[in-house]
Amino acid sequence: MNLENQIYVRKSCRDYLDGEIDIKIIHEFIANAKVLNENIDYYYEILTPDKLNIRTPWKSPYYLALFSEKRDNYLENIGFVFQQLCLFMQSIGIGSCWVGMASLKKRNPDFVIVISFGKSNNMTREISQFKRKKLSDISDTEDERLVPAQLAPSAINSQPWYYKHVGDGFDVYQAKQNFLKRQVLKKWNPIDVGISLAHMYVANPDSFEFFTKSGFEDIKGYTYTGSIKI
Numbered sequence: 001m002n003l004e005n006q007i008y009v010r011k012s013c014r015d016y017l018d019g020e021i022d023i024k025i026i027h028e029f030i031a032n033a034k035v036l037n038e039n040i041d042y043y044y045e046i047l048t049p050d051k052l053n054i055r056t057p058w059k060s061p062y063y064l065a066l067f068s069e070k071r072d073n074y075l076e077n078i079g080f081v082f083q084q085l086c087l088f089m090q091s092i093g094i095g096s097c098w099v100g101m102a103s104l105k106k107r108n109p110d111f112v113i114v115i116s117f118g119k120s121n122n123m124t125r126e127i128s129q130f131k132r133k134k135l136s137d138i139s140d141t142e143d144e145r146l147v148p149a150q151l152a153p154s155a156i157n158s159q160p161w162y163y164k165h166v167g168d169g170f171d172v173y174q175a176k177q178n179f180l181k182r183q184v185l186k187k188w189n190p191i192d193v194g195i196s197l198a199h200m201y202v203a204n205p206d207s208f209e210f211f212t213k214s215g216f217e218d219i220k221g222y223t224y225t226g227s228i229k230i
């Protein structure tokens, strides 16, 4: 199972087949996924569309509802853990899409976001079809090692991540949005940053480390998320 290859071919899947999925493989994968922060409790449920209020014009046969305790970097942690799952599912013919525009019919204060998923034969593309910021726009200096982060999916393709070189690693930041965009993106952008960190981990599984520190540089227009070694 090579998850890294999926980074360069994946796309958000909005076109599903009806086939049943063996849910056991999802549970097994998540039990072994890497987390950003060991101290945060999170959990998930697999639901059918009738359990959700879905505001997208398309539906999938299954949805993962993601829940978390609210602690430091919990949104990044959710993005980090479940993007690994999305890449894994993609590698076995299951397409997925993060869906901000859906909520649970049964309220739960731990609820974070849902991911649609299901069998699909429309979930890959050529690398030339990715619409992404330039490497020089997501980092202080252009660095090919950041391509996996560059290609990550994000809410309305906002790509809020910024990687600053520090020693042999990076300090990672999230772009501040203007007032109007902030209303929509404030919950999703930290998830997006976690998703891009997942791509950096999957591309560097043996050396990746995430940590937070106090001595980081303030960069105007960005907030510090944490630091990585790859």
Ligand SMILES: Cc1cc2nc3c(=O)[nH]c(=O)nc-3n(C[C@H](O)[C@H](O)[C@H](O)COP(=O)(O)O)c2cc1C
Pocket: 010, 011, 012, 014, 056, 097, 098, 099, 100, 101, 102, 152, 153, 154, 155, 156, 157, 188, 191, 192, 195
């Ligand atoms: C946190 C988050 C929320 C998203 N919400 C939606 C959504 O509600 N509806 C939708 O169609 N796509 C949604 N997406 C998918 C993005 O639109 C998509 O990732 C982005 O446009 C880049 O395209 P790609 O994933 O095909 O590379 C979401 C993605 C993320 C990461």
